[in-house]
C-alpha cells in the first residue's frame with residue numbers, strides 16, 4: 001500500500017502497523033485509535049500470528065487514554081470509498097458487528113468485534129454484573145460500543161448482545177501454543193490471580209479523567225467537574241489492561 005488509508009468512520013488517516021503473520025510477509029494493519037477500530041484487507045484477519053496478537057494488545061494498552069469518537073452512521077471503504085455494509089458474524093462466544101466492502105476490499109472491525117471474533121471474550125456472570133452496577137452507572141457494550149445502563153438492562157438494547165468481557169484465560173489459551181515452557185508456567189500463574197473488575201474500571205476512568213484534565217490544561221480551557229458518578233465503564237480497555245499485565249508477566 002503506497003498511501004495511508006483513511007479511517008472508514010472519521011476519515012482521518014489511519015496508523016499503519018506491521019505485524020507478524022503465520023506465513024509469508026508481515027501484515028500491515030490500518031488502525032484508528034479514536035474510532036477503536038481497524039481495517040483488514042481481504043482475509044488479513046485470519047493470518048495474525050500469536051506474536052502479532054501480543055503486539056496488538058500492547059498497542060491497545062498504550063492507547064488506553066486516547067479520546068474516543070462515536071462511530072459514524074455511514075462508513076466508507078478506505079480503498080474504493082464505497083459505503084461499507086453493516087452485518088453480524090456469529091462465533092461461539094457471541095455475535096459481533098462487522099462492516100464490509102461490497103467490492104471485497106476487506107472489512108472494518110472494532111477492537112471489541114475483533115476480541116469476540118478471536119474468542120477472547122466470555123459472558124459476564126450475574127454477580128459480576130450486579131457488582132459492577134454498584135460501581136459504575138453504565139458500560140460501553142463490548143459488542144457494538146453503545147453506552148448501556150447496566151442497572152436497568154440485562155443485555156445491550158441496541159445489538160442484543162449479552163454483556164461480555166475480555167477473558168485473559170482465553171487469551172492465554174490462544175497464546176500457549178506459542179509461548180515457551182517457562183513463559184507458559186508464568187502465564188498460568190498470572191491468569192490465576194483474581195481481579196476485581198469494578199475496581200479496575202474505576203481506576204482506569206480516574207486515569208482517563210486525569211489525562212483529560214491535562215489535555216484541557218494544555219489547551220488553556222477551563223475545567224470544572226471531576227465527578228465519579230458519571231463514569232461509563234470501558235470494559236474493553238479494562239480487559240486489554242488485564243491481558244497486557246498477564247502477557248508482560250510471562
Ligand SMILES: [Zn+2]
Pocket residue numbers: 007008009010011012032033034035036
Ligand atoms: Zn477513525
Ligand SMILES: [Zn+2]
Pocket residue numbers: 077078079080081082101102103104105106
Ligand atoms: Zn472497497
Ligand SMILES: [Zn+2]
Pocket residue numbers: 141142143144145146156157158159160161
Ligand atoms: Zn451492543
